[in-house]
Amino acid sequence: MKLYRITRPVALALLAAALLTPVGRPAAWGQTPPEALQIMEAAKYKTAQWGLAVAELPSGQLLAGLNEEKWFTPAATTMLFTVAAAMEVMGPDYRFRTPVYSSGQLNFDGVLNGDLILRASGDPTMGGRTNAAGKLEFPMPDHVLADEMPVRLVKIDPLTALNDLARQVAKSGVKRVEGEVLIDERLFEAANQPYKDSPLTPMMINDNLVDVIVTPGEEGQPAKLDWRPRDGQTEIENHVTTGPAGEEPNVELKVSEPGVLMASGTVPAGGPPAVRVFSPPDIGAWARVLFMEALERAGVELAASPDSGNQAELLPEVDSYKNMRKLAEFVSPPLAENCRMILKISHNKHADVLPLLMAAHTGGYSFEQGLAVEGHALREMGLDTSAISLFDGEGGPLGNGVSPRAITDLLRLAVTRPWAERFRGCLPVMGVDGALAMAVNRQSPLRGKAQAKTGASLAWDLLNQRLCLGSKGLAGYLTAKSGRKLAFAIYVNNLPADDLEAVAAVGDDLTRICQALYEAF
Template sequence: MSPDLHRRHLTGMSMGLLLVLFIAAAGCSGTANPATTSPSGFEEDLAAITSAPQYTHVSWGLIVVDPSTGQTLYAKNADRMFIPASTTKLFSSAAVLEALGPDYRIKTPVYAVGKADTNGNLDGNLVLVASGDPTMGGRTLPDGTIEFTDSDHSESRALLTKTDPVSGLNDLARQVKAAGITKVSDVVIDDRLFANYQGDVMALLSPIVINENIVDLSITPGAPGTAPNVVMRPQTSLYTFDNQATTGPAGSTTLLDAGEVPAGTIVLVGTIPADAGTVNKSVSILNPAAFARTLFIEALQRQGVAVAAPVTGDNPATKLPAAGSYSSAKKVAELTSPPLSEDVKLTLKVSQNMHANYYVMLLALADNKTTYYDGMRKEGRVLRSLGLDTTALSLGDGAGGDRVDFVSPSAVAQLLTLMSKRPYADQYIRAQPILGVDGSTVHHCAPGNPACGRVYAKTGTYSYPDPLNEGRNILISKGLAGYVDTKSGKRLVFAEYVNNVPISDTVNGTSVGIDLGSIAGLIYRYY
């Protein structure tokens, strides 16, 4: 699967509540440049890319707009609907920035519920109140920014950050110790902010998030026929590890899979070539509250705070005080998140699915609502308040994997144009991957492409197997949408999509991404 492939299917009640947002692109034409007797240089060079044999049966859509005037400089099928894949994140990120503001921060408190004696022994429990922080300090750098890698740990070509995923919990544990607490009866995670939510092939959304609720496995091969060495991050006693993988011959294919099966046991299966080097795999955990509780207890123990209850096990939610009663308890620690603009940068740079869908929940919470459907309705209201119409796209999620996600290039261009005029425009623009420099477009700039480093644009990739044709894959969608600083000195808006490209030995998400990057290069040269 492609790095930012996202799919989600709604079932039961959620299907009945399906949201459809329609957004038009005012002032964006669906026709090409004014007719001429011969194609322009731009059109000739564009055709050299789009008419290649691998694109025989595809659909192309492209628009270029000058946001300073609203003038459409070029358009091809700009009003037709395309599958947006992860360019959907442009909409959810825009909505959450507009609704909450780029400087919005989330505070996660810890309360001592009970009475402590003069020696710091708490006859009661520590309660960490989950407040919807999607990083919980696990990516925060010393300067307050959020660390990311070009391929996030939730993806198939995972690269791990250098930050400690439990550093936020370590900070809270130090504060508890500094407050004079030396021993507690138990630790409880209050995850009542909203009910856990998960659609098909969609990361579980929970009020408490540690390390994106993922356990990372770094797998290093041994000698052929032996088990590889595995390091788990974060290290925790919550899980037992069952290593069923083997090292294959040098030059063989990496075929590894891992999961929590059954609950409390992480199993690794498959093979890794002897010459593969270290390969990272991620495992989504099944019980976020239990995961966070154990990790917090272990952080407290490292600070010398004893916990009388067992370290592992389920989160004892029955020990929670009545909702809203914390005013009578003592707050002994608090973690403050980086500004929202930093999280949006993470989401757009690496196409972080969970965070994009989390924005939908944050939008719901802003209206004192608690369901994903409420969040999508709020997103629609926010986008319309920006000036967007309701006729040129449909959205069912924040990440770009829902079956009803469709956009027109003109609608995307309208969003990008409107966002270029917001007070936080620079933060939104620079949060996007820089072509050939970082994030999901780092490998999408061909040698000699003059636009490398001058394009701020979100990618989208969606592929699916084609069993009829011997199991080949179809690149259902590949998109690139954002801003390009052109040779003439203008900053232009563009959105380009190609749908339904057969994947082969020579054609894949990266090669098509390079072609899209090359089209951005033509925009740089000709406009």
């Protein structure tokens, strides 16, 4: 598994270097609405650099600009490039098809004298978010952030796809499997999510996470522990107690011995359940156990042991699948649904999977190849990629740099593509949904007029023991008061922040600038 990690000291050092880089006022300063300039020139932004581009659609004519050709740290607005490229390469209607094959003969008694092979398709959700309407559910904040803040869990079974595949296998006539149960993970090269020890793999169940749910009891009594998805191999020791009401939950997960996880700490009496997550060390072996248990629930007997791991050396040659019997197949919602989740709630992990999927879709294998495919797709669309630098799909703090003008160019080009409306529909709507749901109130004239992606990058200033806001961005489409259709990008980079409330106040200022653009044009 390839590892992409940036250490905190390196990140802080490069961030500090960025803080010392002066950015002057360009000639386009005078085109920026005075109300926007007043916000940008506030004392709290004395260390910061601002960037702005506003372009008319569909022509792309620049109506206002401020440092519009300079590079800024884009944070999660990077996902605009990632999603646009994925729609261009794979198409918004692309569906992941995850099959199960048999490698041997099935006799009249329902005994399979061979192996059962689930071939991973790269489906990032595997039915674990798909509701009855065929849409993906993604509450905010999502469970991937459980170790950072209170989250909400999707109420759909994360084992939906595995259970469905198992039932199909049973319906095909298989009653017992004498051979192995295998997961074929060869679609692309597994990698760790940039900046995180979080695996990106062709086989993904529940975002490759186990949700540990800790429910308080009576004060002084043990808390109740549960987890999902459940499997017979996972063991969690419960050392969490219920503390006084009103306290903050303090729950930690750590490995106490090989194969055993220990939960310790406290949760407050009368409080909601606390959620923590952990990633199994071997995703293939974990997914294999989950699939085996699903098969057994469906009535299929297995000779294989769940303890033997996922024996990849037993997998057949890739070309031989065309000669095998397909027993089952799970089909995902269209790719546009994954893109909608990525942009609406800024889902980093799924954004980082997209380059790997683009690589696999075009015959490649690695994360680097996927980013090369993305670059080629963007250039074919007409974008000058020399105006940007991308290191990942999510918009991490290093290696990513984009100019406001490059963003508006991308947005302009996107409206010319066959998937234009699908792309726009994936963006958060100002004051309505996603990350912008609470940005303005119901009475605001801006409500519903902007569809835009947010982005933020935070670091810890060790010298002064405070937060440092490396980047805050807002970019997307705007229907101005006059009715003009616009593409816009607003960035502010490099300023200290006393706390998270101060960070939120910067986001409010970007919304106020967007309001000024709405009124001015």
